[in-house]
Amino acid sequence: xxxxxxxxxxxxxxxxxxxxxxxxxxxxxxxxxxxxxxxxxxxxxxxxxxxxxxxxxxxxxxxxxxxxxxxxxxxxxxxxxxxxxxxxxxxxxxxxxxxxxxxxxxxxxxxxxxxxxxxxxxxxxxxxxxxxxxxxxxxxxxxxxxxxxxxxxxxxxxxxxxxxxxxxxxxxxxxxxxxxxxxxxxxxxxxxxxxxxxxxxxxxxxxxxxxxxxxxxxxxxxxxxxxxxxxxxxxxxxxxxxxxxxxxxxxxxxxxxxxxxxxxxxxxxxxxxxxxxxxxxxxxxxxxxxxxxxxxxxxxxxxxxxxxxxxxxxxxxxxxxxxxx
Amino acid sequence: xxxxxxxxxxxxxxxxxxxxxxxxxxxxxxxxxxxxxxxxxxxxxxxxxxxxxxxxxxxxxxxxxxxxxxxxxxxxxxxxxxxxxxxxxxxxxxxxxxxxxxxxxxxxxxxxxxxxxxxxxxxxxxxxxxxxxxxxxxxxxxxxxxxxxxxxxxxxxxxxxxxxxxxxxxxxxxxxxxxxxxxxxxxxxxxxxxxxxxxxxxxxxxxxxxxxxxxxxxxxxxxxxxxxxxxxxxxxxxxxxxxxxxxxxxxxxxxxxxxxxxxxxxxxxxxxxxxxxxxxxxxxxxxxxxxxxxxxxxxxxxxxxxxxxxxxxxxxxxxxxxxxx
Numbered sequence: 001x002x003x004x005x006x007x008x009x010x011x012x013x014x015x016x017x018x019x020x021x022x023x024x025x026x027x028x029x030x031x032x033x034x035x036x037x038x039x040x041x042x043x044x045x046x047x048x049x050x051x052x053x054x055x056x057x058x059x060x061x062x063x064x065x066x067x068x069x070x071x072x073x074x075x076x077x078x079x080x081x082x083x084x085x086x087x088x089x090x091x092x093x094x095x096x097x098x099x100x101x102x103x104x105x106x107x108x109x110x111x112x113x114x115x116x117x118x119x120x121x122x123x124x125x126x127x128x129x130x131x132x133x134x135x136x137x138x139x140x141x142x143x144x145x146x147x148x149x150x151x152x153x154x155x156x157x158x159x160x161x162x163x164x165x166x167x168x169x170x171x172x173x174x175x176x177x178x179x180x181x182x183x184x185x186x187x188x189x190x191x192x193x194x195x196x197x198x199x200x201x202x203x204x205x206x207x208x209x210x211x212x213x214x215x216x217x218x219x220x221x222x223x224x225x226x227x228x229x230x231x232x233x234x235x236x237x238x239x240x241x242x243x244x245x246x247x248x249x250x251x252x253x254x255x256x257x258x259x260x261x262x263x264x265x266x267x268x269x270x271x272x273x274x275x276x277x278x279x280x281x282x283x284x285x286x287x288x289x290x291x292x293x294x295x296x297x298x299x300x301x302x303x304x305x306x307x308x309x310x311x312x313x314x315x316x317x318x319x320x321x322x323x324x325x
Numbered sequence: 326x327x328x329x330x331x332x333x334x335x336x337x338x339x340x341x342x343x344x345x346x347x348x349x350x351x352x353x354x355x356x357x358x359x360x361x362x363x364x365x366x367x368x369x370x371x372x373x374x375x376x377x378x379x380x381x382x383x384x385x386x387x388x389x390x391x392x393x394x395x396x397x398x399x400x401x402x403x404x405x406x407x408x409x410x411x412x413x414x415x416x417x418x419x420x421x422x423x424x425x426x427x428x429x430x431x432x433x434x435x436x437x438x439x440x441x442x443x444x445x446x447x448x449x450x451x452x453x454x455x456x457x458x459x460x461x462x463x464x465x466x467x468x469x470x471x472x473x474x475x476x477x478x479x480x481x482x483x484x485x486x487x488x489x490x491x492x493x494x495x496x497x498x499x500x501x502x503x504x505x506x507x508x509x510x511x512x513x514x515x516x517x518x519x520x521x522x523x524x525x526x527x528x529x530x531x532x533x534x535x536x537x538x539x540x541x542x543x544x545x546x547x548x549x550x551x552x553x554x555x556x557x558x559x560x561x562x563x564x565x566x567x568x569x570x571x572x573x574x575x576x577x578x579x580x581x582x583x584x585x586x587x588x589x590x591x592x593x594x595x596x597x598x599x600x601x602x603x604x605x606x607x608x609x610x611x612x613x614x615x616x617x618x619x620x621x622x623x624x625x626x627x628x629x630x631x632x633x634x635x636x637x638x639x640x641x642x643x644x645x646x647x648x649x650x
Binding site: 018021022025026095098099102119124126128129130131132133135136137138139140245258259260262263264265266267268269270271272273274277278281282285288303304305306307308309310312313314317318320321322324325 | 592
């Protein structure tokens with residue numbers, strides 16, 4: 001029997017827990033250790049929990065490190081650092097900063113001879129693949145990405161930063177009339193705020209001015225300004241209902257014409273009850289590819305655009321041709 | 326400016342014409358010649374038409390040959406033969422025979438040092454990719470492929486083979502109740518005939534027994550037996566309406582659970598007004614990848630599972646990371 005792929009998880013939030021669970025569904029992997037910035041004894045897990053400062057002792061024991069920290073503060077630092085010693089997979093999702101982040105990780109991984117896949121999950125990740133397929137197969141077409149209905153962590157955090165707000169959850173919701181325009185080949189030009197509306201559930205401190213808070217939310221630049229935003233003030237119990245799941249989803253759609261005007265439509269959609277669990281499932285499939293490609297001698301940073309999809313599967317190319325082609 | 330990718334088309338039916346039109350949408354290609362088994366002077370094209378027996382004179386003039394013959398009789402012969410001299414891309418879609426066909430093309434292309442991509446289009450092709458993604462990302466899930474509504478050439482031909490039938494068109498139509506079961510996570514076991522029904526438009530010779538013909542269609546093994554089949558007898562003019570477009574489509578859907586039972590759904594769907602034009606658009610994108618990979622020194626036969634998706638694009642990996650990730 002082949003040796004199992006030995007995994008380390010760095011960061012034990014929703015994503016790290018998702019990876020831990022996803023590994024159970026993939027028998028060709030084993031989880032060697034979970035690395036955390038916290039006191040390892042406080043982690044609620046049956047696996048080995050290790051302080052992240054000891055990660056360097058695991059150089060010979062781990063094939064791929066899955067980076068599960070936040071894209072704002074953890075991954076930009078941890079990515080290049082850990083790539084200097086391990087193969088890595090991360091879900092860095094700050095689209096703007098990807099070129100800069102790629103460069104840093106590429107430098108570290110090229111020096112160490114390790115292989116690092118950055119920015120994999122569903123967006124960036126599977127959605128990126130589908131944007132690419134759409135644009136290359138239908139070069140005269142136009143592609144659109146819609147997100148939701150789902151919880152945006154960034155927007156929820158933004159609301160929580162407002163004075164007087166105790167807690168909040170924000171749903172991003174695609175606008176039906178915009179979807180309709182795309183579906184009927186109108187090829188509209190649509191800004192993000194013309195494709196999505198925002199639905200906010202907010203718990204406030206006692207005695208706060210609700211109008212002031214609603215106003216501050218709706219006028220927040222980059223996050224809510226220009227969007228059709230609805231604010232619902234709820235109790236803590238009312239908010240708890242929204243906490244039980246972390247749903248998300250969305251779709252990439254491309255409409256284009258070929259030949260003398262034949263209309264062609266490609267659509268890739270996700271409907272997810274747990275965003276972090278799905279993201280980590282994608283990361284695990286790609287970790288398998290990274291392990292195989294590293295054994296073949298590849299090094300440096302790479303993205304979903306560099307990976308032959310057959311490498312994601314535990315099956316041989318021969319089996320894949322026979323069963324799936 | 327980079328040199329254009331020089332293409333040869335082998336076979337000038339619907340698919341070959343589709344490739345000819347698709348090339349117009351992709352300015353990094355140029356069409357060098359169309360090769361045909363017919364008298365080249367009879368081809369209605371503004372491009373150079375050459376008899377296929379002269380194909381060997383084009384060894385230095387063509388980067389990738391796109392094989393557009395039929396999967397039943399042309400490609401099984403032409404694939405290995407042309408791979409002995411040229412990079413090739415084909416859409417061989419006889420799923421059962423793919424392993425055997427792969428082996429023959431691989432042998433020829435390995436010997437010649439050329440690179441041959443077999444079985445690319447939408448199914449096999451984009452649908453194969455999505456079956457693979459589904460199974461690797463959701464290993465506890467179940468994936469289903471539905472085809473239609475669309476014209477099945479094979480089934481139309483089968484009806485035409487019946488005595489007394491002048492002409493026929495067969496539509497494959499997905500069964501709504503089956504889709505519903507999949508959508509609601511019932512994880513049904515579904516045979517092809519439980520997922521699709523068949524709608525036939527048939528023109529008969531004068532004086533033929535309609536009951537006998539309808540009966541022969543409905544009882545034809547492999548093609549119609551076991552299926553919910555409807556037969557409409559129409560006039561030649563009535564059939565002509567169905568000839569104006571060659572629509573098709575369908576989808577790959579996967580439902581699975583992660584973690585402690587969170588339901589996740591992945592769906593990839595196509596809605597096509599012209600099946601051959603879309604298939605040829607996919608072939609052209611992959612021809613770009615084959616050209617690049619051949620320059621990098623790859624040879625032998627390969628499939629969509631072997632190709633890093635970034636190679637499909639005229640853009641650099643750096644541009645793709647910046648714009649599409």
